[in-house]
Amino acid sequence: MAERVVENLNQALHALLADDPALTVLGEDLVDPYGGAFKVTRGLSARWPDRVLSTPLSEGGIVGVAGGLALAGQSAIVEIMFSDFVALAFDQILNFASKSTAMYGRRVPMRLVVRCPSGGNRGYGPTHSQSPLKHFVGIPGLSLHEVSPFHDNRAVLAGMLATGRPGLLFEDKVLYTSRMYADGVVDELFRYDLIGPDGDVARVRVDEEEQADCVLVVPGGLAARAVAVARELLLRDDIVCQVLVPSRLWPLDTDTLLPPIARAGRVVVAEESTAGGTWGAELAQVVHRRLWGALRAPVRLVHSADSVIPTAAHLERTVLVQDTDIRQAVKEVVSGD
Amino acid sequence: MTATRTEAPTIAPTRLADADLDLLLLIRHFELALLDMFGRGELHGTTHTCLGQEYVPVALRPLLTDDDFVFSNHRGHGHYLARFADPHGLLAEVMGREGAVCQGVGGSQHILRDRYLSTGVQGESVPVAAGVALHLKRTEPGRLALVYLGDGTWGEGAVYEALNMAALWGLPLLLVVENNGIAQSTPTVAQLAGSIGGRARAFGVDHLRVTSTDTEVVRAALTPVLRRVRERSTPYVVELLTHRVGPHSKGDDSRRPEEIAHARAHDWYARYAQAYPEQFGVHDERQRAYVAQVVADVAGRPASRWAEADRG
Known part of the structure; x- marks a missing residue:
């Protein structure tokens, strides 16, 4: 049986932290034993206590700190607990991280990914169920990705960081517990x-x-x-x-x-x-x-x-x-x- | 609490080394030239001058190394010139001419050069500087991230989110508040409840208030602060009560004449001229002529170019 999407994401983060000593993962309630609201970051802080940080409830501040790490040549992955809250980080995404790739007249790499658990069907209500991707479409310098059961997240996240463009990765919450597809097979048809x-x-x-x-x-x-x-x-x-x-x-x-x-x-x-x-x-x-x-x-x-x-x-x-x-x-x- | 309550200084300013005086005057004449060019319609867009506040970055200059990060804001010409003494690059940036620091893309308030960065959104750079300070703490201990901000910027939540994290994580983050008593057109008393010191203390962050506009006195007061930030890896807020002699941007000064007169009474420029007329006269003329030369040189250059490969 193929792994669940949440496991694939978790293993991707483990692998990226192992591969890249310049990577920091930060967000609210990420560290063990809690391991993030959706358990995507489970086990990370035990292995990398200095590079997996639980932060105060400060989405704008967290994405700003991640932007600072990226500016200093590091890599950063931020978890926004519910993608609805990424609205609080809009300034840092719109006016700092994405702008910085070009507004200084030359290409400035910003290795920054903001992970955004999104979507409804879980009864979380008006401010915890949205798919806010559309609000970020068309921002120069910003890439938007979405987790799928077909794409290995290690390759997706590594690829996003490698572009030097900041990116948002939307993760449909319903997907977390479903299985990844593997080996080119969906079903018998x-x-x-x-x-x-x-x-x-x-x-x-x-x-x-x-x-x-x-x-x-x-x-x-x-x-x-x-x-x-x-x-x-x-x-x-x-x-x-x-x-x-x-x-x-x-x-x-x-x-x-x-x-x-x-x-x-x-x-x-x-x-x-x-x-x-x-x-x-x-x-x-x-x-x-x-x-x-x-x-x-x-x-x-x-x-x-x-x-x-x-x-x-x-x-x-x-x-x-x-x-x-x-x-x-x-x-x-x-x-x- | 506000800058406007301080009395105009009565004692003579400290005599400065020629290099410090030159730098102060370079910034002053650079910005006077900008306003002059705006007045003649030779500049596009907007600009925010730091007339009267030049001594802040000049006082800090020898306390910083090239390895420290400096984050500036919309009112950043003085900060840039104190770090790089590069009026050609900055003017070319403002004018969109060849040799511009950022090819004319960033303009007056968006500049990145080495470890110096300015952005145009209030408070935005404080969390970014905290991230940089986190990196410095881990890999380059002893270095710091300095953010220049105004009193008006303390209305932005980003400042508090960053201060909180900086205090929790022991980050070498120095906030230099240029409290000029006015946020664009709104007096500080009408937009800031409590005090900046009280706000810093709420986070357990040390705060120092400096009222002098004397470069040497300010420098002496800040020297132990920077040492402490470096040695203890801790945030610090220094608040300099300063005076914006000019308008917010170009011609938008709605202050009453007596308020402007009050700011002028604190201006280091006239006071220094009076105290040391000989030294001042020579250097003032030299910097005025130098800036005129810079203006002529840069104005004669071709337009800057933004190559496709540099567009992010």
Whole structure:
């Protein structure tokens, strides 16, 4: 049985701390025996007590300290307990860490990753359930990644640090307890491979099936849900759906994403963000501009409602994007022509 | 509590070494030249001068080494010139000309050179400096991170988050507060409850208040502070009651005439000229002429270029 996502992340941090003596991991309640609110940092402080720091409740200050370490040529990984709180560090991300890579007239490497546990479906309510990635789209000098069950987090984190650009890594909380996929196998019907430079985009498809009726592009947090939808579409509706899961969401890796979309001619982009100013809208405008002639239908966006995210499970379901929403969108796009 | 309550000094200033006087005058004439150029429409954007506050970085200059980090703010020309004595690079930066420290991208308030950095958002650099101080403590003990900030900056939460961590972790972080009694247009009494000293003490951080505007007196007061920060690896807040003789930026001084007169009465420039007319006269003229030469030189240069490879 493959490891759980939380174990993969934890092992990634162990490996990075072992590999890089200049790396510091810091955030709230990280040290043992607590090991972080979601246990991602379990066991780290026992091995590296000087480089794994529990901090005061000061998200802006913590990201600032990490920016200072990066400025001094070190590497830093910050854990924000709930990604909602990264709002408190927005100034340090927008005006210091990302700006510093270029605003001094030359390239200044900033090896800094801010990890952000995000998403709903756990009943944590309006300020502990958001997917705030969209608020960081389009900040010059800043990269955005999302954890997926296809991408090994050691490679993802090491790659992010190596770029010298600060980055945010969003981690869908629901994903932590699910299993990583391994060896190119999703289930008895679907397989996956990693395409593009550095294998950044996971491509999930029916075994040996090159032509798809529709491409479904999702961030890592929706990957398992998108795969479940693709499976159902195949078995119940006879629709062949290819799922693309980029590890890096921004800047968009259009060179890798566009060819499969062009081949299918139909694309649905799904994400858990609430409506308005979404990542998917950015992807859609690129697809429309670059693939207008090849599209058989307009790009269809699926996201959560324009609403605060309620706490009670029955209410939360009415706001957050559901598998049925994604399935319905694909069916409409496919049957529309 | 506020700077405006202090009486104008009556005793003569200490006679300075020529090098210190030259540096003070370089900063003064550099900024007067900037205001002059703005007045003639020859500069783009904005600038914040430290007229009247020049003695702060000059007093600190020999107490710092190249291995210390200095974080400056929007009012940073004096800080930069005291560290590098490079009016050409700074003016080229402000004017966007060849030879600019940051290719004209950063401008007056965003400069990075070696271990000197300035940023334009109030309080933002204090946590960053704490991170740098954490690194220094681990790998280069005895070195420190200094942050210049104003009294207005104490409205920013970032300052307190950083002070808290610096105190908890024993970081060699020195906050140098240039308390000029006014935050842009708002008097300190209208924007700062309690006192800066009280706020530092709340974190168990030592605080020293210096009212003198005499370079030598300030230097003597700060010497043991920097020694203590280095030797004990501890944060420290020094608060210098100073006087902003000029406007916040260019022509936006809304203070009453008597308030401006009060700031002027504390200005080291006129007082020093009166106390040491011969030394002052020679050096004042020399720096004025030097800055005029710098302006002519830099103004004649081609525009700065920001290469694609340098765009982050």
